[in-house]
Amino acid sequence: MRMPRLFKRSLVVCLLYADDIVLFSNSLQTLVRLLKICEVHSIANRYLFNVAKCALISYVTI
Amino acid sequence: MWPSVLLSVTSLYDALLPLVESFVYLGFTFTSQGIDWKDHFGRLGGKAMAVTAMLAEAGLKGRIIGPAGALRVFKTFIRPILEYGLTICPQKNMTGVVKMYNRAIRRSLVVGRTPVLMSLGFSVLVNLSLLVKSNPP
Numbered sequence: 001m002r003m004p005r006l007f008k009r010s011l012v013v014c015l016l017y018a019d020d021i022v023l024f025s026n027s028l029q030t031l032v033r034l035l036k037i038c039e040v041h042s043i044a045n046r047y048l049f050n051v052a053k054c055a056l057i058s059y060v061t062i
Numbered sequence: 063m064w065p066s067v068l069l070s071v072t073s074l075y076d077a078l079l080p081l082v083e084s085f086v087y088l089g090f091t092f093t094s095q096g097i098d099w100k101d102h103f104g105r106l107g108g109k110a111m112a113v114t115a116m117l118a119e120a121g122l123k124g125r126i127i128g129p130a131g132a133l134r135v136f137k138t139f140i141r142p143i144l145e146y147g148l149t150i151c152p153q154k155n156m157t158g159v160v161k162m163y164n165r166a167i168r169r170s171l172v173v174g175r176t177p178v179l180m181s182l183g184f185s186v187l188v189n190l191s192l193l194v195k196s197n198p199p
Contacts, residue, residue: 015087022087028071035074051074055082059094 031056090147099155102147107162110143114169140166 013034015022023038025031042049072079084093084101091101121127122135144163151159 017088020087032071035072035079039074049074051077051079054074054079055085056072056079057082057085057092057094 099151100158103155103158103162106144106146107165110140110162110166111169113139113143114166118169136167 012024014024021038023031023034025034038049084091084098086092089102089105091098091105117135117139122132127135144159144166148156148159
């Protein structure tokens with residue numbers, strides 16, 4: 001499977017363990033795209049993420 | 063720069079996602095600095111104490127079932143809770159673990175009139191020192 005060029009710079013894009021998911025990204029554009037992929041996948045497969053349990057954390061000094 | 067615009071563009075099902083200082087993944091508390099071991103062990107200690115209280119209510123106390131039974135109960139129900147994630151914990155963060163372990167041992171196992179000696183004895187039996195030494199510094 002070919003990896004999209006956008007994700008090639010990230011060593012790990014996501015961690016999945018059962019229903020616990022973490023997405024990683026080096027840039028805002030990648031993060032937005034990853035979230036969109038998750039959203040589209042959930043709709044296509046008839047499940048929903050619990051938005052109340054989703055959050056963002058920044059590893060950049062604010 | 064991008065954290066400031068983060069809130070306005072990152073959404074899921076058109077709902078904006080909140081920016082948080084820490085989150086729990088697989089039972090570990092993560093902050094922007096990595097795993098928060100103090101919080102992690104605080105939570106594990108709370109869980110262990112809750113199980114200890116539940117077992118005590120059910121009559122599984124050292125005073126009632128004796129030292130051997132209490133040790134078995136400790137190893138089966140309480141120790142796995144206390145040791146979750148311990149293999150990846152650096153040694154410098156483990157001082158809190160030893161205190162937590164001793165507290166759990168005292169509460170769940172103490173049988174006679176010498177709680178300190180008894181808990182020390184149980185610490186030896188559960189190989190706590192070995193566990194601490196085997197971790198990376």
